[in-house]
Amino acid sequence: MPILKDVLQQDLWVVFCGTAPAKASAKAGAYYAHPGNRFWSTLHEIGLTPRRLDPQECWDLNALGLGLTDLAKHRVGVDSELRMEDFDVRALESKLRRYRPRILAFTSKHAARQYFGRNADFGLQAQRFGDTRLFVLNSTSGRATGHWKGARHWHALAQLVKGARAAEAAVRIRDALPQEAETLAAIALEAKAHWGYSAEALRKWRKQLTVTPGQLRRYAVQVAQVGEELAGFVMLCREGTRFQLRHLWVRPAFMGRGIGAMLLRRALQVAQTAGARSVEVESDPNAAGFYARQGGKRRGAVPAPLPDEPKRVLPRFVFRTR
Numbered sequence: 529m530p531i532l533k534d535v536l537q538q539d540l541w542v543v544f545c546g547t548a549p550a551k552a553s554a555k556a557g558a559y560y561a562h563p564g565n566r567f568w569s570t571l572h573e574i575g576l577t578p579r580r581l582d583p584q585e586c587w588d589l590n591a592l593g594l595g596l597t598d599l600a601k602h603r604v605g606v607d608s609e610l611r612m613e614d615f616d617v618r619a620l621e622s623k624l625r626r627y628r629p630r631i632l633a634f635t636s637k638h639a640a641r642q643y644f645g646r647n648a649d650f651g652l653q654a655q656r657f658g659d660t661r662l663f664v665l666n667s668t669s670g671r672a673t674g675h676w677k678g679a680r681h682w683h684a685l686a687q688l689v690k691g692a693r694a695a696e697a698a699v700r701i702r703d704a705l706p707q708e709a710e711t712l713a714a715i716a717l718e719a720k721a722h723w724g725y726s727a728e729a730l731r732k733w734r735k736q737l738t739v740t741p742g743q744l745r746r747y748a749v750q751v752a753q754v755g756e757e758l759a760g761f762v763m764l765c766r767e768g769t770r771f772q773l774r775h776l777w778v779r780p781a782f783m784g785r786g787i788g789a790m791l792l793r794r795a796l797q798v799a800q801t802a803g804a805r806s807v808e809v810e811s812d813p814n815a816a817g818f819y820a821r822q823g824g825k826r827r828g829a830v831p832a833p834l835p836d837e838p839k840r841v842l843p844r845f846v847f848r849t850r
Contacts (some may be wrong), residue, residue: 545639637667640664
């Protein structure tokens, strides 16, 4: 059993990751419980909690879009007492794959070093895990008081969260309506044209494009709406125990806003709720990099079923949901 259970759920804004619980936290049965630790006061200072929470309230953090975990779940002690084999990076990445938080924030450079296998500067990292951004914070531990130089990096994290919240608030993800089938087909064609398909290929492809009112009733189809415009859509199909992402398209005018990632995240949430252990995607070749960045595992390729130009294969990706 872990010393402290994870405080995790789907769709969190930030998951804070430390090394291991200190003795005071293990004794209290709560994260960052030592009176000299600045963690809870700093969360309030940067505006991620409405007041300074008590460590025993750590189990309620999910309601604020925040989560907690450690790299060493089965050991107690300060960093100097921990061994390399205590840190389980693979287990952490399995949690990221399952819960897909927007940001994973390491609460010390030592925790970040165990994950990256190297030293890392404070702040937002260039490296990601799937769609999860990685951030390194300075330690709030009482043992690090001599190195504490304020909450500048914590404030930077809060600004990143606020900006991401504002961007997502402008995008509404909802169920598609049957009467929107033609609009969704047009979005797919517009996206295909953006990637350089010829007019002849698009004409042939349009004849076989399967976005119908019947499918919108049968399958889980979500649209991204920005203002009064539809910016993109995703179609999740289920055949028996197999879940497949059949379409995910974003209009060119709305690319670069993270809408594709939002749609993918919603589709994986829907699949997980329906009991799926994984979701397969036969990707357009132009989107292969996107699915790889979102954490999909490449599993070969299949021949393109539609009249693409030139003739090509579709890379296959698998997303684990459990």
